[in-house]
Amino acid sequence: MIDEGTIARKLATLGSEKPVFRDGARVISNGILPSPINAILDEIDNTILRRKLTFRVGASFMSFIVAGRRLLSLVAASDDLAEANPPVGAALSHEETEAFEAVGAALTLLVREDHPVLVESTPSDEGGTRSDIGISVDRLADLLEVVPSAPIKPMQIFVEACEGFYTACLFWSDGLWVGHAEDDNVLAELRKVADDQWERFRGAYGKSGQSLDAPRLFMLERALGEAGSVAGTWAQGEFALFVYDPSNLADIHAIWRKIFTT
Amino acid sequence: MVSDELDALQARFPACETLAYADLTTGMILVTNSNTPLERNALNRLCAEASAVLGAATAPSLGNSAAESAVVSGQDGVRLFVRAPFLPNDVLLCVGTAGLDLAAFAPEAQACLQRISEDG
Numbered sequence: 001m002i003d004e005g006t007i008a009r010k011l012a013t014l015g016s017e018k019p020v021f022r023d024g025a026r027v028i029s030n031g032i033l034p035s036p037i038n039a040i041l042d043e044i045d046n047t048i049l050r051r052k053l054t055f056r057v058g059a060s061f062m063s064f065i066v067a068g069r070r071l072l073s074l075v076a077a078s079d080d081l082a083e084a085n086p087p088v089g090a091a092l093s094h095e096e097t098e099a100f101e102a103v104g105a106a107l108t109l110l111v112r113e114d115h116p117v118l119v120e121s122t123p124s125d126e127g128g129t130r131s132d133i134g135i136s137v138d139r140l141a142d143l144l145e146v147v148p149s150a151p152i153k154p155m156q157i158f159v160e161a162c163e164g165f166y167t168a169c170l171f172w173s174d175g176l177w178v179g180h181a182e183d184d185n186v187l188a189e190l191r192k193v194a195d196d197q198w199e200r201f202r203g204a205y206g207k208s209g210q211s212l213d214a215p216r217l218f219m220l221e222r223a224l225g226e227a228g229s230v231a232g233t234w235a236q237g238e239f240a241l242f243v244y245d246p247s248n249l250a251d252i253h254a255i256w257r258k259i260f261t262t
Numbered sequence: 263m264v265s266d267e268l269d270a271l272q273a274r275f276p277a278c279e280t281l282a283y284a285d286l287t288t289g290m291i292l293v294t295n296s297n298t299p300l301e302r303n304a305l306n307r308l309c310a311e312a313s314a315v316l317g318a319a320t321a322p323s324l325g326n327s328a329a330e331s332a333v334v335s336g337q338d339g340v341r342l343f344v345r346a347p348f349l350p351n352d353v354l355l356c357v358g359t360a361g362l363d364l365a366a367f368a369p370e371a372q373a374c375l376q377r378i379s380e381d382g
Contacts, residue, residue, distance in 0.1 A: 020337075193324050201314075201323050208310035218315060219333040223325025230325045250365045253335060257360065261337050 025118035036111035052124030070134030093133040155238035165248040172239035268295040280357040319350035346379035
C-alpha cells in the first residue's frame with residue numbers, strides 16, 4: 001500500500017529548490033521551514049544506500065549510519081546531547097526501547113532551538129550492517145509524534161508572525177483576499193492595491209526578467225503616503241499584502257528572511 | 263565625482279556589493295561603484311527590475327504615491343532601490359548580501375543619492 005505521507009515527502013523533495021550549502025554542509029531547514037525534525041526524517045527517508053549522515057544544528061551534531069531508510073547505528077553525538085543518554089556506538093533497533101527512546105530524545109534536544117539544520121552525507125564503513133533491524137523513519141516519526149504529511153503553510157506563519165508590525169493585512173487564501181485592520185479606511189486602500197495593481201505588478205516584475213516562482217518580498221516606502229508603506233510577498237502560490245509603518249521595515253524583513261530563506 | 267561617492271558608500275558597507283546610479287526614464291545605468299561584480303547584462307536587468315518595482319513617479323506600481331524607496335528580498339540577497347526626492351526618475355540601485363544591515367544602510371544610501379543628484 002502506498003502511504004500518503006511517503007508520497008508527500010517525495011513530492012516535497014522533487015519540488016524543492018536547488019540546495020544551499022553552508023560550510024560544506026547542505027542546509028535542509030532554515031529552522032522553521034520545513035520543520036527541523038521533518039527535515040531530518042525526510043533525509044533519512046531519502047537514504048537508500050549506506051551513508052553516514054551527520055545532522056548539525058549550531059555546534060550540536062549527531063552522526064548516524066543510515067541505509068534502506070533506517071538508522072542502523074549512532075556513531076557520534078556532541079557532548080551537549082549527553083543528558084539524553086544517546087546510545088553512541090550501539091547498533092540500533094526499535095525493539096530496544098530504551099535506546100530507541102534515547103535516540104528520539106537526543107534528536108529532540110538537537111533541534112530545541114529554531115536554528116538552521118545542516119546535513120553532511122558521506123560514504124562510510126562504520127558500525128551497523130544492512131541486516132540489522134535498525135529504526136525505520138516511520139517508527140521514528142511515530143515516536144516523535146511527527147506527521148510527515150502535515151501541510152506547511154509558510155505564508156500563514158509569516159502573516160501571524162508579523163502581527164503587531166502591520167496596520168492592515170490582506171492574505172490570498174483559496175482564491176480570495178482575506179483581510180483585517182484596525183482602520184477600515186486603510187484596509188480599503190490596501191484592497192485597491194490588491195484588486196487593481198497586484199496582478200499588473202507581478203506581470204511587470206516577471207517581464208523584467210525576474211522569477212515569479214521564487215519567494216519574494218517587496219517593501220515600498222510610503223507607497224500610501226501618510227497612511228504608510230506597502231509590503232507584498234509571494235511564495236508557493238500564496239500572497240500577502242501589508243500596510244506598515246516605515247519604522248517596522250527591519251522587523252518585517254527579518255521575519256520574512258527567517259521563514260523563506262535558508 | 264559620482265563614482266567616488268559610490269565607492270565610499272560601498273567601502274562603509276561591504277555587504278552591499280553593487281551600487282549603481284541610474285535613470286529610470288531611459289532605463290540606463292549611468293555609473294556604478296568601481297568593483298561591482300555585476301556585468302552589463304546583469305546591470306540592465308537590475309535597472310529593469312527597479313523600474314518594475316518602483317513604477318513611474320506618476321504611476322506607482324503599488325499604492326497611490328511614488329515610493330521613496332523599495333526593498334526586494336529573496337534567496338539571492340537583498341536589493342534596495344532609492345529615489346531622488348526632487349528627481350524621482352534618478353535612482354540608486356543597491357545590491358547586497360543577506361548580511362546587509364538595512365536599517366543602517368538605507369539612510370546613508372538616501373543621503374548619498376541626494377548628494378549625487380544635487381551635484382548632477
